């Protein structure tokens with residue numbers, strides 16, 4: 001008889017449920033099996049479950065942000081071993097192809113996102129008791145002993161994504177940065193901004209609780225329900241606009257806001273998940289305003305070591321954004337809370353002890 005385990009799966013579009021599925025086994029010598037202890041719910045999970053990103057079918061397992069204990073490894077795995085507590089990158093990479101040698105892991109032929117559905121390689125998700133991790137030597141990294149699961153888990157996606165938005169957005173000391181979308185990723189971008197010497201960071205959103213959270217992290221909150229966000233940003237930047245804008249929502253309205261607040265010659269870094277949104281301005285308008293555009297899929301493999309170090313030395317406190325810690329069994333309720341903006345960031349616990 002095949003052993004089973006719990007998994008968060010797509011039920012009907014817009015809704016998940018927890019059900020028993022077969023427990024994964026090693027499929028390749030480079031695989032590891034990880035016993036998940038903590039898994040986070042991401043905005044991208046909502047996009048997949050709501051089928052804004054098409055392809056997820058009923059019964060597909062979701063989740064790509066997770067921490068756990070290595071349970072088993074294939075014969076070719078050398079850098080992790082059973083019993084180690086690890087955090088995974090949200091996508092595996094081989095580490096030795098032409099793309100990986102250039103640290104362009106997104107274009108590695110082995111790219112697939114955990115729980116990303118058929119459009120992203122059909123790799124099973126990690127909001128489960130156990131997950132199969134391909135290319136474990138690259139995908140997993142050990143967590144420093146004193147660090148909590150809750151701090152480490154965000155280095156696997158959203159903290160890396162936020163940090164990369166600032167890094168690849170070319171933020172310089174003294175810059176003004178605007179973050180469109182003060183959800184978890186936007187808040188982490190605000191948290192990371194001082195590391196880049198940012199002078200002021202605006203957080204633009206429609207949800208009061210999110211604006212409050214961003215303000216507590218040092219942002220100037222801009223309530224998009226009250227007036228045009230560009231008025232507030234231009235007023236407070238000597239009528240220049242923001243040097244770098246992070247679009248951290250992934251919809252057309254947020255893209256339009258991003259273009260409305262960026263300065264001439266500035267940069268828009270698109271870190272939100274976009275699928276079939278129209279471009280917000282004409283090519284001519286973009287050319288005249290000389291706006292640099294950086295589309296970014298967060299890359300934990302490049303940034304997780306420095307991020308783990310920044311957490312270890314107390315310069316980042318990503319776990320501070322967690323509003324709810326819930327049991328994996330309550331995933332359906334958790335997704336609803338997150339979707340309705342009644343939770344800031346939710347982590348699911350499996351009950352397994354590290």
Ligand SMILES: [Zn+2]
Nearest residue numbers: 042044065157
């Ligand atoms: Zn994520």
Ligand SMILES: [Zn+2]
Nearest residue numbers: 094097100108
């Ligand atoms: Zn590769």
